[in-house]
Amino acid sequence: MDFMSKKEKEHGGCTTQFCFFCAMKEPDSFKRRATLATCFKQMPLRDDQENVLVLSSLWHIAMTHPDDQEFPNLGIFECMARLIHKGIKDQSSRWLQKHQNIYIPYYAAHVIGSYTMNRVEFAKIAAESGVIPPLLELLRGKMSWVEQRVAVRALGHLASYEKTFKLVADYEEEMVRLAMELASTCVNVVYASFVGVTDKSKRLKYHCDLVTRGIGGLEMENSKAEEWASQLQCWSLYILNCFACKQRPLALKLICKQEFLRELCGMWGGLLANQASPAGIGLIRILCYSKYGRRKVAESKEVIERLCNLSRSSDDWQYMGIDCLLLLLKDADTRYNVIDISALFLIDLVELRSLGDHRSNLGETIAKTLLFDYKQRKSNKNEALEELWSLIERSKKERVLLSGEIWEERRVLVDLIKQEANHLFCEGEVEEALIKYSEALALCPIRLRKERMVLYSNRAQCQLLLRDPDSAIRDTTRALCLSSPANSHGKSLWRRSQAYDMKGLTRESLMDCVMFINGCIKSEKSSQRVKIPYYAARMISKQMDATWIFATARSTMATSQVKKVQESEGNKGNNEGGNHNQQENHDEMMKILMENKGLSTILEEPLMHNMVKEGSSTAYCSRRKQERTRRM
Incomplete structure (x- = not known):
């Protein structure tokens, strides 16, 4: 205007x-x-x-x-x-x-x-x-x-x-406390006072006008409010970053409270908003650059587990999770608090050559950090470190012993075993196929990265069908580290997405699924119409709903509404009509949850759930055909 x-x-x-x-x-x-x-x-x-x-x-x-x-x-x-x-x-x-x-x-x-x-x-x-x-x-x-x-x-x-900064720091304690509170509560506040208010007439008019610049309907208002809530949280974290970077004792003491550190792990900012902001993990990484911060982070098992999961994901901030763990492992005061947990995750990354533009020879750095004092502490057994040591020793021996002719014979033998495993898998003999893939991996030379990538990915598929998501995540992660560039093997991404879904790690599952779909789009550039696999679209829909920035606030509001209904019905009811009231309460609860999207409209189930040892691939395909027919 x-x-x-x-x-x-x-x-x-x-x-x-x-x-x-x-x-x-x-x-x-x-x-x-x-x-x-x-x-x-x-x-x-x-x-x-x-x-x-x-x-x-x-x-x-x-x-x-x-x-x-x-x-x-x-x-x-x-x-x-x-x-x-x-x-x-x-x-x-x-x-x-x-x-x-x-x-x-x-x-x-x-x-x-x-x-x-x-x-x-x-x-x-x-x-x-x-x-x-x-x-x-x-x-x-x-x-x-x-x-x-x-x-x-x-x-x-x-x-x-x-x-x-000095003029801002005059208000250090209050500003840090306010920024922490705002980062923790702003999403719930925006949802309760704006997004969750479905009756547009009850929303503050000037809020609606500012959010959409006076144009746009309910959908645009909700979309912009989501973006603004994300910005509000990320900018609150930015203030905390400014104080943490200076390693000011008072600010570090306030920020490093265990409850807030756990909350930081879940401060993501959503999939689309603030893609450049590292959100909560960025602040945790800054804390890990100070001795006090490392000590407090290492005290939280939950934070360490979240960092470990991030290090084995295709999230843009994967390298930050790895950095945090390496900083904790290099500090003698925190190393032995975290090594037992982190080694189980980081060992899957030791063959990672590079990770985008952030690091080169990253896997080598991880291996050296994990084995820093392995020989001195060999009496304290750690299976992950022993496995890593064996892998390095095996690689050294292969370089010395395997001539070109022997190397080619080994490759052919591995290919034959893989074909046998593939045949067993197609026959529904999943456990036997898994054993054969493991046999092929044991014989396959370390230098055959592409062949080992396929073997790890195929073995992960067997583990999925046998309902072993932890092993599937390990093998798909190793396959993705062997891919070139890293995290680019489509089948491994999809399989790990399913495995993360089984474990309820929705954010990790979503990011792998997004990467998988991106790979599908790139591979079909020549065609006019890109086809996104149906099963991947369902997974994306499910996980985006679960990781929505307002998901927790929505669930909390739905739960409070359910309690109000239950209390109201409880006051009206009596023992004589107990069962009838209970059914009415249940029906009302389901209605409220569905209206507030507290339940997914698609009850997703892992795609390979029914194909276990007891069923053959033929029976599985038959069931899938029946399901498709029923939906048509």
């Missing part, structure tokens, strides 16, 4: 002294700057209807030209700070309800954040202009989560610069 044109149409000619829009049209730069400086001083003192238009225009300019130094040098930061303070101070009066002034604190905080995100000199001017106290008031929740979002963004930018 052209705000100056709108103003001219409404008023015809402007008679307002020190008018922002008139100043912007002033051709004389000296007069324009003088008028704008006066305008910024006078704006917080006025009660004009024009203020909202001015703030909206300033927001647009700050977003599109954040490096322009004109407004920051003319007092815009002091003006924005005073407007925020006025909005907070006058909440009990009618100022916020007049002339759409309710929008002003949001726009003012957004302007501060936009001008300070790139330029340290602007951040210094802003901090010295007194923006921190009013922003902190918004962070305390003096208005709503919408204003908290832009306040935490602006404070995060101020905390990221060395020259302004």
Whole structure:
């Protein structure tokens, strides 16, 4: 919208002294700057209807030209700070309800954040202009989560610069506590106060207008609110990152509380929003660079297990999980707290050559770290370390003993055993096939990476059918480490996705399934229409619903509604009609859960669930045909 044109149409000619829009049209730069400086001083003192238009225009300019130094040098930061303070101070009066002034604190905080995100000199001017106290008031929740979002963004930018960090650190304890609380609760707050409110008339109008810029229906509002909730959580974590990077004792002590560390593992930010933000794992990684942080992380078995699962996933932040474990293993004070658990996971990664652009020779680094003091502590048996040591010794012997002719004979023999295993598998003899694949792996030279990749992946399929997801995850991970590039073997990705699904690790299952589908799309580039496998689409639907950023909040709200129904029915019922009331309660519970998507509309079951030792492949195919026929 052209705000100056709108103003001219409404008023015809402007008679307002020190008018922002008139100043912007002033051709004389000296007069324009003088008028704008006066305008910024006078704006917080006025009660004009024009203020909202001015703030909206300033927001647009700050977003599109954040490096322009004109407004920051003319007092815009002091003006924005005073407007925020006025909005907070006058909440009990009618100022916020007049002339759409309710929008002003949001726009003012957004302007501060936009001008300070790139330029340290602007951040210094802003901090010295007194923006921190009013922003902190918004962070305390003096208005709503919408204003908290832009306040935490602006404070995060101020905390990221060395020259302004000291001014932010004056409020260290309170700011860290508020950021921790916001990161932990903001998703539930946004869902309860906005997304979960299905009756649009009950949502705050100015929230709806800000989220969608005044256009769009219920679906767009929900989508943008999801994005904003994710940003709110990630920017709260960013402030904590700024304090953790400085290794400030007070901040580390607050952040490293065990309950909060466990919560960090689940702070993901969703699949689509904030793809560049490492979210909770990024903060855990920063903590692992300090001695105190490593000690506190190592004390939590749950956090270590989450890091281990991340290290064996196709998540973009896989390397961060590996880094955290390596940092803990290299510290003598934490090594023996985590090695028994982490070795079981990291051993599957020792043949990983590289991981994208992040690391080269990563597997070698993992192996050296795990075996750092293996010989000195050989009396303390660790099966994973013994297996790793045997693998390294075997590789050395093969390089010395296997000539070209022997190597070729071994390859042919392995291929024959693999074909025998494939035949057994097709006949439904899954256990026998697994034994044969293991025999082939034992004979297959280490240097035959592609052949070993296929053998590991095929053996994992047998383990899936035998309901052994842990072994399937180990073998598919090893196959994916042998693939080139890493994590690119489609069959292994899909099989590991199923295995993770069996264990209830929804996020890991989702990421593997996404990678699998990406591989399907790349392999069908030549065709006009890309076909996504039906079974993969079902898995994606299931896991995206389970990993939705509001999934926990939705479940909590549904549970509370169920309790209310039960309490209501309990007060009405009596012992005589107990069974009837119980059935009604159950029906009502199911209705509420389905309305709130508390239950998946597709009751997914692992695709290979029925094909175990007792059934043949023919019977399995027959059942699948029956299922397809029933759905048609």
